Amino acid sequence: MISKQETLNLSPYMALYELIIPKENMLRQINELVDFSFILDELKSKYCLDNGRNAIPPIRMFKYLLLKAIHDLSDADLVERSKYDMSFKYFLDMTPEENVIDSSSLTKFRRLRLQDMNLLDLLIGKTVEIALEKGLITSKTIIVDATHTKARYNQKSPKEFLQKKSKNVRKAVYQLDENMKGRFPIKPTSNEVSEELNYCRQVVQVVETQSKVAQLPAVKEKLNVLKELIDDYNVQMSYSSDPDARVGHKSVDSSFFGFKTHIAMSDERIITAAIVTTGEKSDGHYLKELVKKSKETGMEVGTVIGDTAYSGKENLQYAQAEEFQLVSKLNPNITGETSHRKVVFEFNKDAGMYVCPAGHMAIRKARTGKKNQAANQAETYSFDIEKCKVCPMREGCYKEGAKSKTYSIRVKSTEHKEQIHLQETDEFKTLSKKRYKIEAKNSEIKNPHGYKTAKSVGLFGMEIQGATAIFAVNLKRILKLLNE
Known part of the structure; x- marks a missing residue:
């Protein structure tokens, strides 16, 4: 009540x-x-x-x-x-x-x-409302980008993750109380997560009942983290990796297992919209929704600044229809039409490669066609055929018995003459330099506010974490602007 x-x-x-x-x-x-x-x-x-x-x-x-x-x-x-x-x-x-x-x-x-x-939209809307009332947002520019968050439980093994946290507790205890060596239970030898969970509970019990250092901050902080992990597993009733987390790619050689938060931010560095998705989602697909959500908070949008992930043909058409300037440098690899295909692959701007619907990235690319004749050229991306053979999504994508799997995109730079002309102007180059602001904001959310790693399991938990973290970051920015 x-x-x-x-x-x-x-x-x-x-x-x-x-x-x-x-x-x-x-x-x-x-x-x-x-x-x-x-x-x-x-x-x-x-x-x-x-x-x-x-x-x-x-x-x-x-x-x-x-x-x-x-x-x-x-x-x-x-x-x-x-x-x-x-x-x-x-x-x-x-x-x-x-x-x-x-x-x-x-x-x-x-x-x-x-x-x-919908806590995420509610809290962002409230902070933007306050900023507008205080006269802190005067620009009509938003900057868009996406930042990644690793899943709480890694992709390899929840058992290994629990082992690491229980080890941190034991190590902290040994550093302060050497007499505790030999008092902890025998480590489980099976691969059952349930046994590892039971071992972690025993570690907690031993530290709290037999150790003289259980209440010291160096031990207690690590003990609380372990207890929270145990509780999270008990509630989720799941002994597996995060069911909502997915593999995303940061570059050709590096990937992460977790989630993405797509963010729009005003020129005054106040976040105006955010969307939390699984890690494999393409950045460019969320431009329309970010602009729409920013407008719903009361923002006027005249210019949108983003990297090459946002320069796809649909986004250029959307910018023209909504009458805002899209400051996003063209990448010829994302200008080809793919709407007629049954299976649509996504372009990863960080790696410069296409990713299939199952999340596998191309292993190499090659350009075909005559040189200096862009209209007749194409980019061909090759995938690891061994992965395609066992992929659960191979139907309609991989033909049984095929010795290779490729994905080709025609280069059609002539369809983007207006954008090419725009990105050669001094105004475009000046506005592009503002994109560093959102990269700094992503770093701020991750480091002081713990957004590098998910605090709980699942997309819902990630949305709650994102809502509170962004609300806190926006309030701190508003206070700084008011104090200035």
């Missing part, structure tokens, strides 16, 4: 906050900047309004998730810090003497209360 929860705190100790939390404290500034009642409005339907035991206020639960994104903490470490960090308690609208939640409540809140809620 959440009725009658929004009441004033009458603790005699509330004055402490005024004494110990400075005006320039970031959490204090966020509290003063944002009216978080919109969270309550969105979540009311998820609670009973007049029956049952009082629930933890939804706004407070959401703020816990926001703190987790800002400081890149595990659930257990977040709750632990909330016990003594007065800026956290102030931000959470708690009295100084009030007890904190149990960390398991955060897991339930994410999985039960945030289901079927």
